[in-house]
Amino acid sequence: MKRPGGFRGFSGFPGSPGFFGSLGFPDFPGGVRRGVSLAVPVLLSMVDAFLVNGLDMGLELGVSLVAAAALLLRRRLPLTVFLFTLPGLYIGYIWFAPMIALYTLAVVRAGRFRLGVCAVLLIAAHFLPYPVSDLDPGADRENIQVLIDATVTSAAPIALGLLVRTRRELAERIADLTHSLRREDRLIAERVLATERARLAREMHDVVAHQVSLISLQAGAVQVSAGEEAVRESARTIRELSVRTLEELRHMVGILRAAGGGAADARELAPQPDLAELPRLIKMSALDVDYEHEVPDGACGAKAVERAAFRTVQEALTNVRKHAPGARVRVRVAAVRDGQAADGDGGPGAPRGLRVEVRNGPPDASAPAPALPGGGHGLVGLRERAQSLGGLLEAGHTPDGGFLVRAEFPGGVG
Numbered sequence: 001m002k003r004p005g006g007f008r009g010f011s012g013f014p015g016s017p018g019f020f021g022s023l024g025f026p027d028f029p030g031g032v033r034r035g036v037s038l039a040v041p042v043l044l045s046m047v048d049a050f051l052v053n054g055l056d057m058g059l060e061l062g063v064s065l066v067a068a069a070a071l072l073l074r075r076r077l078p079l080t081v082f083l084f085t086l087p088g089l090y091i092g093y094i095w096f097a098p099m100i101a102l103y104t105l106a107v108v109r110a111g112r113f114r115l116g117v118c119a120v121l122l123i124a125a126h127f128l129p130y131p132v133s134d135l136d137p138g139a140d141r142e143n144i145q146v147l148i149d150a151t152v153t154s155a156a157p158i159a160l161g162l163l164v165r166t167r168r169e170l171a172e173r174i175a176d177l178t179h180s181l182r183r184e185d186r187l188i189a190e191r192v193l194a195t196e197r198a199r200l201a202r203e204m205h206d207v208v209a210h211q212v213s214l215i216s217l218q219a220g221a222v223q224v225s226a227g228e229e230a231v232r233e234s235a236r237t238i239r240e241l242s243v244r245t246l247e248e249l250r251h252m253v254g255i256l257r258a259a260g261g262g263a264a265d266a267r268e269l270a271p272q273p274d275l276a277e278l279p280r281l282i283k284m285s286a287l288d289v290d291y292e293h294e295v296p297d298g299a300c301g302a303k304a305v306e307r308a309a310f311r312t313v314q315e316a317l318t319n320v321r322k323h324a325p326g327a328r329v330r331v332r333v334a335a336v337r338d339g340q341a342a343d344g345d346g347g348p349g350a351p352r353g354l355r356v357e358v359r360n361g362p363p364d365a366s367a368p369a370p371a372l373p374g375g376g377h378g379l380v381g382l383r384e385r386a387q388s389l390g391g392l393l394e395a396g397h398t399p400d401g402g403f404l405v406r407a408e409f410p411g412g413v414g
Contacts, residue, residue: 041071045097052093064092078105082118090125098122099157106161119154126150201253216242237284274306285317287329294334305409308385309356315378316358316405326364332357353410362401
C-alpha cells in the first residue's frame with residue numbers, strides 16, 4: 001500500500017479564486033493579485049512534487065510537474081486541469097495540485113453530479129496504489145484508514161469551494177438588495193418632493209393669488225373713479241400687471257403640481273415670453289429706457305434663447321428699480337455674427353447667437369428708493385440659465401457708477 005508524501009489534510013489553497021477574500025486578508029491590487037493567484041499554487045505544487053519524488057527526473061516526478069503546470073489553466077478549463085492532475089496523485093503521490101484543481105472546480109459553479117464524479121476519481125487515485133497489483137485486500141484496517149483519509153482529502157476542497165461560492169453569491173445578492181434599497185429611497189424622496197411641491201403650489205395659490213387679485217380689483221376701482229387721465233393710466237397699468245402676474249403664477253403652480261411629469265410636460269406648462277414682448281415689458285417698467293433691437297427675423301431661431309433673453313432684461317430692469325432709481329437705462333438686443341468682437345457693433349458673417357445688454361447709469365439722488373425685497377439670487381439664476389444653454393453672462397459696475405449686465409446665447413439651442 002502506498003504512503004503518499006506531501007502535506008496531508010491541507011484545505012486552504014493560496015491563489016485559488018476567492019482565497020484571500022475568504023480568509024479576510026486584503027486583496028492585492030489588479031495585476032499583482034492575478035499573478036500571485038496563478039503562480040503560488042503552481043510553485044507549491046512543484047515544491048510538493050520535489051519533496052515527494054526527489055530531484056531525480058523519472059516518471060513520478062514528470063507526471064507531478066505536468067500536474068503542477070496544468071494549474072495555470074485551471075480557471076479556463078477546470079475539469080480538464082483536474083483530470084490532468086489525477087496522474088500526479090496516482091503515480092507521483094502529490095496532493096496540492098489535485099486538491100487545488102478540485103477546489104477550483106467547486107468554485108466555478110460545477111454541478112453536483114460532476115463534483116461527485118470528480119470526488120470519486122480523486123478518492124480512487126488516492127486509495128489505489130501504483131501499480132494496482134500492490135493492493136493488499138487482506139489489510140482491512142490499513143485500507144479503511146487510507147479510504148477515510150482519501151474521502152476527507154476529497155471532501156475538504158469541495159466544501160471550501162462551495163463555501164467560497166456561496167459567500168460570493170450572497171455578496172452579489174446583498175449588492176443587488178442594496179441597490180434596490182437605494183432606488184426605493186430615491187423613489188420615496190421623489191414622492192416626498194412631489195408632495196411638498198403640491199403643498200407649495202397650494203400655498204402660492206391661496207396667498208399670492210389672493211393678494212394680487214385684491215390689487216387688481218383696487219386698481220380697477222381707481223381706474224373707474226379717478227378723474228385725472230394720468231391716474232387712470234397708472235391704474236390700468238397696475239391692473240394689467242396684476243393680471244399678467246396671475247397668469248404666470250398659474251403657470252408656475254401648474255409646474256409644481258406636475259410632479260413626476262416629464263420635461264415635455266414642464267415645457268408645455270411653462271410661460272413662453274419671447275423677444276416680441278420686450279417692448280411691452282419695457283413700457284410697463286416705468287423706467288427711462290432706450291431700447292435697441294437689432295435682430296433680423298429668424299436670426300435667433302430658438303424659443304429657449306428668446307425666453308432667456310426676455311428673463312435677462314426683466315431681471316436687470318427689476319434690479320435697476322431696486323438699486324438705481326431714476327437712472328437712465330439702455331437695453332440692446334443684437335445678433336452675434338461670426339468674426340464679431342465681444343463689444344463690436346455689427347460685422348461680417350452669418351448670425352450665430354444673440355447678445356443682450358442692459359446698461360444703466362448712476363442713480364438719481366432725488367428719486368425715492370423703493371423698499372423692494374431682494375434675495376440676491378437674481379443674477380445667479382440668470383448666469384445658470386445662460387450656462388445651461390451654452391452661453392455666458394457678465395455683470396458688474398461701470399466706471400460712471402452704473403451697472404452692466406451682458407449675456408450671450410448661442411443660436412439653434414432649446
